[in-house]
Amino acid sequence: MAKINFGGTEENVVTREEFPLKKAQDVLKEETIAVIGYGVQGPGQALNLKDNGFNVIVGQRENSKSWDKAVADGWKPGKTLFPIEEALDKGTIIQYLLSDAGQIAVWPTVEKYLKPGKALYFSHGFGVTYKERTGIIPPKDVDVILVAPKGSGTSLRRMFLEGRGLNSSYAIFQDATGKAFDRVVALGIGVGSGYLFETTFQKEVFSDLTGERGSLMGAIQGIFAAQYEVLRSNGHSPSEAFNETVEELTQSLMPLVAENGMDWMYANCSTTAQRGALDWWKKFRDASLPVFKDLYSEVAKGNEAQRSIDANSQSDYRVKLEEELKELRESEMWNAGAAVRQLRPENQKK
Numbered sequence: 001m002a003k004i005n006f007g008g009t010e011e012n013v014v015t016r017e018e019f020p021l022k023k024a025q026d027v028l029k030e031e032t033i034a035v036i037g038y039g040v041q042g043p044g045q046a047l048n049l050k051d052n053g054f055n056v057i058v059g060q061r062e063n064s065k066s067w068d069k070a071v072a073d074g075w076k077p078g079k080t081l082f083p084i085e086e087a088l089d090k091g092t093i094i095q096y097l098l099s100d101a102g103q104i105a106v107w108p109t110v111e112k113y114l115k116p117g118k119a120l121y122f123s124h125g126f127g128v129t130y131k132e133r134t135g136i137i138p139p140k141d142v143d144v145i146l147v148a149p150k151g152s153g154t155s156l157r158r159m160f161l162e163g164r165g166l167n168s169s170y171a172i173f174q175d176a177t178g179k180a181f182d183r184v185v186a187l188g189i190g191v192g193s194g195y196l197f198e199t200t201f202q203k204e205v206f207s208d209l210t211g212e213r214g215s216l217m218g219a220i221q222g223i224f225a226a227q228y229e230v231l232r233s234n235g236h237s238p239s240e241a242f243n244e245t246v247e248e249l250t251q252s253l254m255p256l257v258a259e260n261g262m263d264w265m266y267a268n269c270s271t272t273a274q275r276g277a278l279d280w281w282k283k284f285r286d287a288s289l290p291v292f293k294d295l296y297s298e299v300a301k302g303n304e305a306q307r308s309i310d311a312n313s314q315s316d317y318r319v320k321l322e323e324e325l326k327e328l329r330e331s332e333m334w335n336a337g338a339a340v341r342q343l344r345p346e347n348q349k350k
């Protein structure tokens, strides 16, 4: 385990250099990894593990879209693809990758197959942290571990295929066998993590729910929508408003931030832009700080978890989510976005 200084704070991290793939394969050579659920994280993690040489099977509801997707991805029914109960029975490591609401519904079945010495693996601290709401209380004689890739399962797979790696956090909730650390890190390396940073189940779920509701997804759409509206209401065309709000950010400026930080992106813009951005970012911080405080408090109280459980346990939750996504897609801003994407030279050639 390396200690790395992150802006003045030392943290435990595990890199591929100190825990190479060969070591991970060695740690897990006797294990059967059962990936339960084949939605977004399931495919990314299962395919990366398989391509990294681990013994992986997939457990998924039969006669579902996800089952068909697993078959299309090369998983073989009866050999590497099984109904959930069969996979739970065969697995020594159970990677519980159903949706967080789905995990509650299927938990009584999972519990039956958690024989002593097995490992129960999550990619979110949700089920265990909010146990009063989920009923997910693992038996004492299994390892309970977490690897949470910090990004979409789609990116996890894409970055693996590009020879890159998505960073993940890892945590141990329960070490029943004495092997929990080696198991969790080996799995983290196996699923294609860039590096792994240490957390707890509770810290993971509090930060993750805050991040996705905040700057990663919720807040960013809110800021886009507000700026777009102001530009449009002041007579700017959709083209101009979309380019000045979204397209320039994703295509030109964020890649610069990703490469070398915010100050470097600023330094590559005009001094006019730098002066303004340096003045205004603090106003945006101060305006949004109370909203972020409210958000974190709602997460910590469990209210966000409950809202998600209530909504996503409905039988028609997918239809309802899709209706709201459609509303977003069909808003003027994102319709303009579709036209702008079409006009990118690389898309015109197709």
Ligand SMILES: NC(=O)c1ccc[n+]([C@@H]2O[C@H](COP(=O)([O-])OP(=O)(O)OC[C@H]3O[C@@H](n4cnc5c(N)ncnc54)[C@H](O)[C@@H]3O)[C@@H](O)[C@H]2O)c1
Residues within 6 Å of the ligand: 037, 038, 039, 040, 041, 042, 060, 061, 064, 066, 096, 097, 098, 099, 100, 101, 102, 103, 105, 106, 123, 124, 126, 148, 149, 150, 151, 152, 153, 154
């Ligand atoms: N989506 C991501 O990229 C991502 C990123 C990091 C962590 N996570 C975490 O990984 C886990 C899996 O998330 P996901 O987004 O891949 O899930 P998902 O919503 O895509 O669902 C995964 C699978 O669960 C199945 N499922 C749902 N309800 C079920 C039920 N009642 N019975 C049986 N099967 C059911 C679905 O068929 C689907 O194949 C969650 O804990 C999530 O928080 C997800």
Ligand SMILES: CC(C)(O)[C@@H](O)C(=O)O
Residues within 6 Å of the ligand: 149, 150, 151, 152, 153, 208, 212, 216
């Ligand atoms: C990909 C995210 C947003 O990081 C993840 O947390 C999720 O819930 O899908």
Ligand SMILES: [Mg+2]
Residues within 6 Å of the ligand: 124, 208, 209, 212
């Ligand atoms: Mg999340």
Ligand SMILES: [Mg+2]
Residues within 6 Å of the ligand: 149, 150, 151, 208, 211, 212
């Ligand atoms: Mg996340």
